[in-house]
Amino acid sequence: xxxxxLEGVVxxxxxxxxxxxxxxxxxxxxxxxxxxxxxxTFEEVCxxxxxxxxxxxxxxxxxRAQMEPQYVLRPEVLEMIRNYPKDADPMAAVRxxxxxxxxxxxxxxxxxxxxxRRKAMFLTAQTPxxxxxxxxxxxxxxxxxxxxxxxxAGNFLYMLNGEEANDTRCRTMDVALVLHAEHxxxxxxxxxxxxxxTLSDVYSAVTSAIGTLKGPSHGxxxxxxxxxxxEIDESGQDPQEWVQNALSSGKKVMGFGHxxxxxxxxRATVLRELADKIMAEAGETRWLDLSDRIRAVMAxxxxxxxxxxxxxxxxxxxxxxxxxxxxxxxxxxVFAIARMPGWTAHLMEQYVDNRLxxxxxxxxxxRDLKVRPISEx
Ligand code: ACO
Numbered sequence: 001x002x003x004x005x006l007e008g009v010v011x012x013x014x015x016x017x018x019x020x021x022x023x024x025x026x027x028x029x030x031x032x033x034x035x036x037x038x039x040x041t042f043e044e045v046c047x048x049x050x051x052x053x054x055x056x057x058x059x060x061x062x063x064r065a066q067m068e069p070q071y072v073l074r075p076e077v078l079e080m081i082r083n084y085p086k087d088a089d090p091m092a093a094v095r096x097x098x099x100x101x102x103x104x105x106x107x108x109x110x111x112x113x114x115x116x117r118r119k120a121m122f123l124t125a126q127t128p129x130x131x132x133x134x135x136x137x138x139x140x141x142x143x144x145x146x147x148x149x150x151x152x153a154g155n156f157l158y159m160l161n162g163e164e165a166n167d168t169r170c171r172t173m174d175v176a177l178v179l180h181a182e183h184x185x186x187x188x189x190x191x192x193x194x195x196x197x198t199l200s201d202v203y204s205a206v207t208s209a210i211g212t213l214k215g216p217s218h219g220x221x222x223x224x225x226x227x228x229x230x231e232i233d234e235s236g237q238d239p240q241e242w243v244q245n246a247l248s249s250g251k252k253v254m255g256f257g258h259x260x261x262x263x264x265x266x267r268a269t270v271l272r273e274l275a276d277k278i279m280a281e282a283g284e285t286r287w288l289d290l291s292d293r294i295r296a297v298m299a300x301x302x303x304x305x306x307x308x309x310x311x312x313x314x315x316x317x318x319x320x321x322x323x324x325x326x327x328x329x330x331x332x333x334v335f336a337i338a339r340m341p342g343w344t345a346h347l348m349e350q351y352v353d354n355r356l357x358x359x360x361x362x363x364x365x366x367r368d369l370k371v372r373p374i375s376e377x
Contacts, residue, residue, distance in 0.1 A: 001362050007259075011357065012193065016049055016345050017182045024263030024310075028182050029053075037270045042152050042177040042338075043067070049182055049345035050120055070125035071146035071155060074104060078133060078143060086138040090333040091214040093134040094127065095207055101126060102203025109201050111351045119202040120344030127340050128152070131333045132159035153177055156337065161325050168281050169324055172274045176317060179267040180335055182342030184260075188212040188219070192343045196350040197357040209343045210336055219332040224254040225318035226328050229290055239293040247301055255315030256298055267313035275320050287319035 003009065017028050026033040029048050036045060040054065047055045047063050055063055073081075077097055084093050101123070102108045107115055133143035136159075144159045153174035157165040165173070183189070192209035196202075213219040232242050246253055258265055279288045295311055302309045321331055 006359070011185060011190065012349070014184070014346065014349055015052060016342065016349070017184050019184050019260050021258070021260040021262050024261055024266050026183070026266050033179065033266050034270060037175050037178050037267075040178065042174050042181070045178050045181050046121070046124060046341040049341045050117060050348065067121055067125050067152070068146070068148060070122050071129050071159075073126065073129050073133060073143075076104065077101065077130075081130065081133050081143070082137050084134065084137070088134075088138075089214070090131065090134060090330050091210065091219075091336065094130055094333050094336055095210040095214070097130040097134075098123065098127065098210060099203060099207040102201060102207075105203070108203055111196075111199065111201065113348060113352060116202055116344070116348050116351055120341065120348070123202070123206055123344060124337075124340040127337045128156035129159060131330060131337060132156060135160060135327070135330060136162075157324065165324070166281075168278055172278045172320060173324055175270060175274055176320060176334075177338040179270060179313060180317075180338035182339070182345065186218070187215075188339065189343055189346050193346055193350045194357045196347045197354060199351075199354065202344065202347055205347055206340070206343055209339070213336055213339065214332060219335045221254060221312070222314035222318040222321070222331045222335075223328055225314050226322060226331070228254045229287055229319065232294075233286065233290060239290060240297045243294055243297040243301065253294070253298055255318065256302075256311055257309045258312045261310065261312065262308045264310045265312040268311045268316055271313060271316035271320055272311075275316050275323075278320065278323050282323050284323065287322060291315065291319055 015029060017026065019026050028036060028045065029052055031040075031048070031054075036048075040048075043064055044054055044060060047053075047060065077100060080100060081093065081097060084096070105119070129146065136143050141162070144162060146155050147158050147164070150158055150164070151170055151174060154165060154170040157169060157173055185193075188209040191212035192205045195205040195208040216224070232239055235242070243253060275288050275291075279285045295315070298309065298311075318328075318331070321334060322328070326334060
């Protein structure tokens with residue numbers, strides 16, 4: 001029997017990303033994540049994942065010109081969002097709106113490469129607008145139209161917060177999106193590929209992925225990090241004492257450890273640097289100071305115990321998102337925005353070389369039972 005949870009099982013060949021957990025390396029289509037985070041933008045990474053190469057200036061301009069008009073939500077979808085329960089989980093709102101988009105697309109069932117590429121861009125452009133519109137409506141505010149000329153990240157922050165973010169904040173959002181765009185055969189990507197493997201449509205596959213990302217064991221860890229930071233902050237407890245108590249009572253410290261990375265998560269390193277800049281600028285270093293204290297205690301404790309447990313990307317994304325004015329219950333929805341290019345790039349791969357994904361299971365129930373008349377059971 002394969003390992004429970006399919007750990008170690010290879011289900012596809014992919015040109016999209018590779019993770020070397022032992023040394024803490026992540027590449028997208030040949031490029032190191034650190035290099036991409038420092039020297040490219042989210043739009044360039046979308047292009048890379050969908051085309052296998054980075055764009056030149058002209059290609060990037062054409063790409064952005066194609067994408068920009070697609071930020072606008074159609075009135076029917078906006079109307080639906082207005083009618084969602086105000087206390088709905090934002091991930092349920094995104095999942096429902098993305099699913100609905102499929103009903104308005106006359107070519108929804110077309111899985112030709114050109115059509116899948118078109119939908120990849122459309123869904124990537126629409127998702128931030130859905131998240132921002134839902135957040136504004138539930139807070140009694142009018143959803144905003146996208147502002148021409150802004151970057152993908154800048155436009156999202158504008159549509160969410162109602163004001164243009166400065167360069168540091170736009171760039172921080174942009175890098176956070178780059179860092180989360182793709183990550184191998186994670187659970188939500190696998191779910192998308194399983195759905196596509198039945199030759200179902202892109203909207204259905206992405207809806208499966210969003211539903212899978214929603215689970216706290218996948219997309220929700222940074223929410224737990226923020227809960228932890230707030231708990232320590234509000235209790236006034238010494239972080240060292242808090243961490244040591246948590247460890248001695250067998251708890252896991254949120255934002256540390258990773259199933260794949262047994263060295264520092266390279267995404268955490270980049271985010272830590274950005275966190276420094278954005279929080280210094282905001283004049284609010286409380287969360288970063290606290291995070292650094294926790295990191296130092298964890299480093300000591302894990303070294304003493306001989307465990308390879310390091311901060312993961314969620315450890316810093318929690319405080320970065322909070323500083324960007326993103327509410328805690330939107331964190332997973334922001335992850336969905338960032339992962340859309342990765343999911344859709346996997347769909348492109350799945351459709352062109354498809355085989356139904358249908359694992360087996362070991363039957364461990366009884367056999368040879370006979371149905372007795374119902375009056376005798
Ligand atoms: N805090 C304290 N101890 C930890 C932590 C942690 N965060 N993570 C792992 N350990 C310990 C384990 O208890 C285990 O100890 P043991 O050998 O004495 O039993 C040892 O380190 C090895 O870890 P595993 O449990 O084998 O690691 P696994 O691969 O099963 O778990 C996981 C990875 C689920 C991410 C875990 O580290 C965890 O729960 N972390 C906290 C939640 C979190 O931050 N999740 C985000 C992951 S990143 C992402 O999804 C983008």
